[in-house]
Amino acid sequence: MIxxxxxxxxxxxxxxxxxxxxxxxxxxxxxxxxxSFETGVRYQMYHAIVLLIVGRLYDDAPLYxxxxxxxxxxxxxxxxxxxxxxxxxxxxxxxxxxxxxxxLGGLLLVGGWALxxxxxxxx
Numbered sequence: 342m343i344x345x346x347x348x349x350x351x352x353x354x355x356x357x358x359x360x361x362x363x364x365x366x367x368x369x370x371x372x373x374x375x376x377s378f379e380t381g382v383r384y385q386m387y388h389a390i391v392l393l394i395v396g397r398l399y400d401d402a403p404l405y406x407x408x409x410x411x412x413x414x415x416x417x418x419x420x421x422x423x424x425x426x427x428x429x430x431x432x433x434x435x436x437x438x439x440x441x442x443x444x445l446g447g448l449l450l451v452g453g454w455a456l457x458x459x460x461x462x463x464x
Contacts, residue, residue, distance in 0.1 A: 344409040348392030355386040374427045381423035404460045411453030419446025
């Protein structure tokens with residue numbers, strides 16, 4: 342149930358942030374910032390959908406909690422660090438400490454996918 346909850350929340354926020362980035366921030370962002378922001382939104386939405394599926398199909402699997410946690414943590418670190426970098430840069434005070442957080446989030450996402458593959462083959 343936790344995966345489905347976060348999947349739904351992440352999906353909702355991806356739509357809101359995607360619209361916000363495409364419209365409200367369009368004139369504030371550079372082309373690179375716009376593309377980076379869109380990457381964060383896209384990855385967030387992909388993993389929102391995956392969390393909904395994992396929550397539905399694998400909620401009784403032994404690795405369910407770990408897989409869900411990796412995807413949730415990965416989205417928070419990956420996508421939200423990108424949002425922070427883009428927004429802080431667009432408004433003149435880039436939060437550089439967020440830069441190294443993005444790849445850590447990516448590693449968590451990769452770990453979630455790897456465990457999901459492992460879980461699929463264990464059935």
